[in-house]
Structures are given as structure tokens and as C-alpha cells.
Amino acid sequence: KAGVTQTPRYLIKTRGQQVTLSCSPISGHRSVSWYQQTPGQGLQFLFEYFSETQRNKGNFPGRFSGRQFSNSRSEMNVSTLELGDSALYLCASSLQGWDEQYFGPGTRLTVT
Amino acid sequence: AQRVTQPEKLLSVFKGAPVELKCNYSYSGSPELFWYVQYSRQRLQLLLRHISRESIKGFTADLNKGETSFHLKKPFAQEEDSAMYYCALTPSGGYQKVTFGTGTKLQVIP
Numbered sequence: 001k002a003g004v005t006q007t008p009r010y011l012i013k014t015r016g017q018q019v020t021l022s023c024s025p026i027s028g029h030r031s032v033s034w035y036q037q038t039p040g041q042g043l044q045f046l047f048e049y050f051s052e053t054q055r056n057k058g059n060f061p062g063r064f065s066g067r068q069f070s071n072s073r074s075e076m077n078v079s080t081l082e083l084g085d086s087a088l089y090l091c092a093s094s095l096q097g098w099d100e101q102y103f104g105p106g107t108r109l110t111v112t
Numbered sequence: 113a114q115r116v117t118q119p120e121k122l123l124s125v126f127k128g129a130p131v132e133l134k135c136n137y138s139y140s141g142s143p144e145l146f147w148y149v150q151y152s153r154q155r156l157q158l159l160l161r162h163i164s165r166e167s168i169k170g171f172t173a174d175l176n177k178g179e180t181s182f183h184l185k186k187p188f189a190q191e192e193d194s195a196m197y198y199c200a201l202t203p204s205g206g207y208q209k210v211t212f213g214t215g216t217k218l219q220v221i222p
Contacts, residue, residue, distance in 0.1 A: 042212065098144065098202040101200075106155075
């Protein structure tokens with residue numbers, strides 16, 4: 001079956017702008033989690049959606065938000081971008097949320 | 113709250129030498145533990161999970177509840193093992209997020 005897909009793969013934005021990233025999970029997976037990956041901090045959990053509801057949330061400011069649609073596709077939005085938001089944003093899907101995570105290729109966001 | 117600690121950012125070993133990637137966790141209940149691996153230019157993927165008790169690519173990991181550890185071991189390192197390794201924890205019972213460690217980069221020197 002098709003893996004997790006993320007669009008776009010690369011994005012360059014300037015400070016103050018906003019950005020929306022998209023994630024399509026594996027068919028049948030109801031949980032989608034988002035992570036920020038940086039060389040210094042590793043994988044940091046942003047939030048998890050399950051059946052269109054945010055079930056878990058990490059310690060990120062309110063500028064980071066997300067949603068999940070009825071087909072389980074998820075979007076993540078970052079408003080008022082800062083230089084420190086430059087990172088690889090990974091999404092992962094799973095059947096239940098606490099089981100094996102299947103990761104997408106990531107979206108590389110660069111903020112200038 | 114749960115926490116996963118991987119004390120080494122970088123571990124360099126020679127080909128054929130034993131490998132041990134350390135993972136310690138803090139969680140008051142019964143966790144489920146995983147090791148994920150990310151090879152160069154590939155996606156992060158599951159390597160193994162403690163409940164399956166499998167050996168994948170020669171790697172094993174034993175859950176030690178007394179020491180709250182889940183170290184990843186391989187008796188003889190291969191060059192293709194060079195990758196980033198992440199330890200992860202999920203509280204049993206579900207409905208809670210997966211917590212990842214900061215990762216250890218394994219470099220196998222030929």
C-alpha cells in the first residue's frame with residue numbers, strides 16, 4: 001500500500017509569513033502525528049490527531065496549529081514564522097496512535 | 113510525564129566491533145518501547161519493538177524495568193548499520209503520544 005506522503009517537500013519562506021504543510025496518511029490509519037526535527041533537538045512532538053480530534057499536544061507555541069479532515073489527511077499551519085522554525089517537519093501515521101509510526105519523507109522548511 | 117534519554121549523540125565503532133546504543137526512560141507505568149532508524153536519505157522507520165522480542169538486522173534490545181533501560185545491541189557492526197537511531201516510548205493503554213529520544217548517530221568505521 002502507498003506510504004505516507006507529505007507536500008510540499010521543500011519550502012522557503014520569510015520571517016512573518018505563514019505556511020501550511022500537508023500530510024496524507026496510509027489508507028486506514030486514523031492517527032496522524034507531527035514532529036519537528038532539528039540537528040540539535042532531535043524529534044520534537046508537535047501534536048497528534050485521531051479521527052479529526054487533536055488528542056495530544058506538545059510544548060510548542062500557539063503559532064503552530066493543525067487539523068485533520070474526515071479522510072484522515074492532516075494539515076499543519078505555522079503563523080508568523082521565525083528563523084528558529086527552520087526544520088524538517090515530519091508526519092507519521094498509525095492505526096491507533098500508540099503503535100508503530102509510519103513516517104513520511106518530511107517537508108524541509110527554511111525561514112529567511 | 114514520560115521521558116526518553118539517549119546519552120550519546122554520536123557513537124563511532126569499527127566494523128566487526130560490538131555495538132550498544134543506550135536508551136533510558138522514565139515512566140511510572142508499563143511502557144511500550146521501540147527503536148526507530150533513519151538511514152541516510154531514507155525515511156525514519158521502525159527497527160524493532162520490545163513486545164515482539166525479534167532480532168532485526170542482527171539487532172536486539174531487552175527491556176530492563178529495574179534499570180529502566182532499553183539498550184540496542186549488535187554483536188558485530190556492519191558499515192550499513194551507520195544511521196541515526198531513535199529510542200521511543202509509549203505508555204501502555206493507549207491514547208497517549210509517542211515520546212522520542214534525541215537520537216544517537218552510529219558511525220561504523222571500515
